[in-house]
Amino acid sequence: MEERKLPLIAIQRIRMTTDGTGVTTLVCSKGCPLRCRFCLNPSSWDDTKPAEILSVDELYERVKIDNLYFISTGGGLTLGGGEPLLHSAFWKEFMEKYRETNWSFNIETSLNVSREHLDDLIPFINEYIVDVKDMDPERYREYTDGDYDLFFENLMYLKEKVGQEKILLRIPTIPFFHKENEAEESQKKLEKLGFTRFDRFRYINPENRKPISDEAKENREKILGKVRSQF
Numbered sequence: 001m002e003e004r005k006l007p008l009i010a011i012q013r014i015r016m017t018t019d020g021t022g023v024t025t026l027v028c029s030k031g032c033p034l035r036c037r038f039c040l041n042p043s044s045w046d047d048t049k050p051a052e053i054l055s056v057d058e059l060y061e062r063v064k065i066d067n068l069y070f071i072s073t074g075g076g077l078t079l080g081g082g083e084p085l086l087h088s089a090f091w092k093e094f095m096e097k098y099r100e101t102n103w104s105f106n107i108e109t110s111l112n113v114s115r116e117h118l119d120d121l122i123p124f125i126n127e128y129i130v131d132v133k134d135m136d137p138e139r140y141r142e143y144t145d146g147d148y149d150l151f152f153e154n155l156m157y158l159k160e161k162v163g164q165e166k167i168l169l170r171i172p173t174i175p176f177f178h179k180e181n182e183a184e185e186s187q188k189k190l191e192k193l194g195f196t197r198f199d200r201f202r203y204i205n206p207e208n209r210k211p212i213s214d215e216a217k218e219n220r221e222k223i224l225g226k227v228r229s230q231f
């Protein structure tokens with residue numbers, strides 16, 4: 001079988017109380033299906049910034065240094081990006097191979113991917129940290145250039161499969177985009193759908209960030225195609 005590879009952008013160790021229980025290590029991979037107007041992590045999709053390519057075993061060697069912290073606190077790995085679900089085949093192989101570590105696995109995701117990516121990882125993930133952006137379909141599209149229906153259908157599917165207790169919904173207020181009441185409106189809509197776990201936050205002022213260019217948006221399919229074919 002072809003060996004799976006992960007295009008790694010960064011590893012952040014010894015995180016506490018930011019995602020999931022215990023001490024966690026965030027593993028950020030390249031590739032994102034969205035193009036948010038003020039992207040928080042452009043290196044995840046910028047083709048000019050190379051990633052480090054790791055096999056399943058090579059990644060394990062890099063993160064096992066914190067095994068004792070993970071075991072003693074109930075922590076483990078948090079999959080981040082970009083969009084880590086694009087690499088679900090890699091992560092599935094990793095989690096199957098290292099299941100006996102008893103580490104927890106959390107994922108930060110926009111859910112803007114095809115359903116099979118989600119199905120790959122549902123048996124392994126302890127907590128889903130979902131990047132909501134906005135629950136108004138027009139505002140969602142306006143901000144992300146993404147497919148609201150795909151996000152929404154995946155969110156409801158996930159709730160049905162794993163229960164809303166495992167889903168933390170991150171709702172941002174984004175300066176220069178959101179009006180003050182919009183995050184509240186998104187939360188109300190989600191509460192009506194039966195969700196109870198929210199993380200409301202304000203983006204760090206994106207004044208100095210450049211909005212994503214039209215060229216970057218046009219390159220999305222090319223870059224995603226490359227991510228899919230190489231890894």
Ligand code: SF4
Nearest residue numbers: 032034035036039040
């Ligand atoms: S989801 Fe949006 S903010 Fe996050 S990496 Fe993708 S484009 Fe950037």
